[in-house]
Amino acid sequence: MNIIEVKNISKSFLTPTQEIGVLFDISFTIERGEFVIIYGPSGCGKSTLLHSILGLEKPTKGVVKIMGHDVWNDLSDDERSLLRKEYIGMVYQQPSWIKAVSVLENVAFPTLLLGKPLKEGKILAETQLKAVGMTNWKDYLPVELSSGQQQIIALGRALVNSPQILVADEPTGNMDFLSGEKLMEHLKELNKKGQTVVMVTHDLEYLTYASTVIKMFNGRISGIFKGEQRDQLIDTLKKGGIKKILLK
Amino acid sequence: MFRSIFNTIYFFIDSILLSFLILIYFIITISLSALFFFSPQKGEKISGIRENLLSRKSYGTITWVNLINLSAKNLSSRKSRVLVTITGLSIAFAVIVFLISIGFGLQNLIVDRISSVQETTLIEIYPQAGGLQKISDESISSIKEIKGVEKVMPIIAVAGKVKFKNAEIDVVAYGVQGDLIKETSKKLGKITGKIFDNNLTAVEPMPFPVQEIKGLETVTLEELLVNPESELTQLKINSTTPKEAVINKAMAAILALDEASFETQELSAKFVVLPNLLEDENSKIESLWETYKIVGIVDEQDNPFFYVPFVDLRSIGITYYSQLKVKVENEVAVKEIREKIASMGYATTSVLDTLGEIDSIFSIVRTVSFIFGLMALFVGTLGMFNTVTVSLLEKTKEVGLMKAIGMKNKEVKRLFLTESMIMSFIGAIAGTALGYFAGKVASGLISNISPSKEFIDVTYINSELFLLICIIAILTGMTTGIYPGRRASKISALDALRYE
Ligand SMILES: Nc1ncnc2c1ncn2[C@@H]1O[C@H](COP(=O)(O)OP(=O)(O)OP(=O)(O)O)[C@@H](O)[C@H]1O
Ligand SMILES: [Mg+2]
Numbered sequence: 047m048n049i050i051e052v053k054n055i056s057k058s059f060l061t062p063t064q065e066i067g068v069l070f071d072i073s074f075t076i077e078r079g080e081f082v083i084i085y086g087p088s089g090c091g092k093s094t095l096l097h098s099i100l101g102l103e104k105p106t107k108g109v110v111k112i113m114g115h116d117v118w119n120d121l122s123d124d125e126r127s128l129l130r131k132e133y134i135g136m137v138y139q140q141p142s143w144i145k146a147v148s149v150l151e152n153v154a155f156p157t158l159l160l161g162k163p164l165k166e167g168k169i170l171a172e173t174q175l176k177a178v179g180m181t182n183w184k185d186y187l188p189v190e191l192s193s194g195q196q197q198i199i200a201l202g203r204a205l206v207n208s209p210q211i212l213v214a215d216e217p218t219g220n221m222d223f224l225s226g227e228k229l230m231e232h233l234k235e236l237n238k239k240g241q242t243v244v245m246v247t248h249d250l251e252y253l254t255y256a257s258t259v260i261k262m263f264n265g266r267i268s269g270i271f272k273g274e275q276r277d278q279l280i281d282t283l284k285k286g287g288i289k290k291i292l293l294k
Numbered sequence: 295m296f297r298s299i300f301n302t303i304y305f306f307i308d309s310i311l312l313s314f315l316i317l318i319y320f321i322i323t324i325s326l327s328a329l330f331f332f333s334p335q336k337g338e339k340i341s342g343i344r345e346n347l348l349s350r351k352s353y354g355t356i357t358w359v360n361l362i363n364l365s366a367k368n369l370s371s372r373k374s375r376v377l378v379t380i381t382g383l384s385i386a387f388a389v390i391v392f393l394i395s396i397g398f399g400l401q402n403l404i405v406d407r408i409s410s411v412q413e414t415t416l417i418e419i420y421p422q423a424g425g426l427q428k429i430s431d432e433s434i435s436s437i438k439e440i441k442g443v444e445k446v447m448p449i450i451a452v453a454g455k456v457k458f459k460n461a462e463i464d465v466v467a468y469g470v471q472g473d474l475i476k477e478t479s480k481k482l483g484k485i486t487g488k489i490f491d492n493n494l495t496a497v498e499p500m501p502f503p504v505q506e507i508k509g510l511e512t513v514t515l516e517e518l519l520v521n522p523e524s525e526l527t528q529l530k531i532n533s534t535t536p537k538e539a540v541i542n543k544a545m546a547a548i549l550a551l552d553e554a555s556f557e558t559q560e561l562s563a564k565f566v567v568l569p570n571l572l573e574d575e576n577s578k579i580e581s582l583w584e585t586y587k588i589v590g591i592v593d594e595q596d597n598p599f600f601y602v603p604f605v606d607l608r609s610i611g612i613t614y615y616s617q618l619k620v621k622v623e624n625e626v627a628v629k630e631i632r633e634k635i636a637s638m639g640y641a642t643t644s645v646l647d648t649l650g651e652i653d654s655i656f657s658i659v660r661t662v663s664f665i666f667g668l669m670a671l672f673v674g675t676l677g678m679f680n681t682v683t684v685s686l687l688e689k690t691k692e693v694g695l696m697k698a699i700g701m702k703n704k705e706v707k708r709l710f711l712t713e714s715m716i717m718s719f720i721g722a723i724a725g726t727a728l729g730y731f732a733g734k735v736a737s738g739l740i741s742n743i744s745p746s747k748e749f750i751d752v753t754y755i756n757s758e759l760f761l762l763i764c765i766i767a768i769l770t771g772m773t774t775g776i777y778p779g780r781r782a783s784k785i786s787a788l789d790a791l792r793y794e
Binding site: 093097100102103123124127128129130131132136138139140142143144145146147155156158159160161162163164203 | 356692
């Protein structure tokens, strides 16, 4: 079964003077265990698309299904909340935190929302921090970390409830090349163990990690690369045909 | 409409439940930290209990303990501002507790003083002004029949002339039963010696006057008593009771009586009866000199007077009595019995009248204090409202984040409600303590000024005041938490995800 199903969604924003279309008739499906990278230039609507999938931004038209649930037509606000905390781990483009509590407790927070006791949550959070190599920073306040470090622990927070789907919006945005690679390797490991990953980037370097590449341009999907097509795309990329891909 | 009523009721129940949980949380937390301090291992074990106790095992909802925990951490991350807010609030609570406890305290003090000298179950009965309804034997028997009346004790007040050693003085003499002295002993104070135990009210043999002797004595109380138109009748006290008198300290002082050896002393007395006690208001009666043994001295020392057995005065021809004291079974019965007696045409008084007046004065005092307290509270609440609202504005992104991760609107509301509840509770507890100690300090100052120098506590905290404080604390927490909570729940999760 498809874990995510997006059917003909469009999204436009009403500004005081005009209606701006951001997403136009977008459809795709994602299967369990896929590593999907949504790729496209700044402002093409990638984050908006993710928010629609997550039940945060209601699309103007179309249907989003997560694990069979019609997110926008069948679920109430609370049920969408439940869906997010139960099934989805999210790394936001802009890291944000509960400023009053430590890194460890921030990472543990999603477990608390599921009703777990703090003790159990902290143990789960420690495991995640260990996995991303941030154990030493657990008692820091999140704002005391560098922005790259914040993105790393944001990944820990996204994974703490062992979600069915990991959604990451530019998780390497503020990182140097090496740290970015390390994070991608971590995602790859997770994906190997069966973790479904949906990731947004405008960095072509990382396309090699994807099993499926969704290319977006100006609010539309301009290409979905799976299997052979994906391999071809990577090949072109490796041969240095970056310009070609960009303009295609 | 129906829905909104339901929601309001739900909100109230939820808030009250929440406040109890917060209290439990803090009680456990404080005792835990004490335990940790003394024995870390035990503390570790018991901290699990707190979690289990407050964990509502409903999947997908944050547990109470974690919610309160989070609120507490949010508050402590803004220590100085929260502290200022709580201080403002606690001053308001302190004002309420201080003023009201002093209001109650002063009232209690006064009431205690009054009821320590006067029996609250005694009703005093006087003849109606103008002499329309006089007190006679029939009055006594009809009042005795009223349900709840235990005793009816008549008093005859006459002018007494007393000769003791070489002195001769004029004092008031009361003809009373021994019982009356006992029943009013609070007012009379300590009794040295004894009381005569004669309780007779009727004289035998009847009728009287039995013996009339005219012209044996010159009248000396003319200016007071003697109506020139009527003849003065002089009568011998005609009773067989032992001639015993109880005097008060003021009289003892005038007689220069040695209190240590009064029991062997005797005095001579004669009584001049006021015409309003007589059947024929135009007649004048005066007794012959009689010798009384002084058997007791009562502490009362306002005005000099002495008691002689009721029958002694009765026997010189008195038909109407000056006063009745009615003892009733309990304070509750006083009102109804007084009304019945008043309907018979007598004037009545009771110390409860005074107590009632004091109560109504102090209830005004309390109300005014409470209004002052409420004004202070209003200011404190505004401060708190401000703090919570500002913190909401600062936390827009944080709230958005929590909602993006999956926090429900209801939980967001509760989070803010909990924050204001915690502040309100701490303010209430600190304020109550502050008000209490301020009251004690005020008591100390007042005691210092008082001549006796003993510690007089002018404060009094009863359970009602305590309950009032609890209710105000919950209401304050609720009213200041409801609006920010509601606003917070309307914050969009996307606010957390946008660039700034
Ligand atoms: N609330 C909004 N109101 C109006 N326009 C919006 C709103 N949110 C997003 N947009 C517009 O939608 C477009 C797409 O935004 P989005 O954040 O999805 O881009 P993106 O592909 O994620 O870009 P980036 O790679 O820079 O993160 C932008 O032009 C933006 O101005
Ligand atoms: Mg984006």
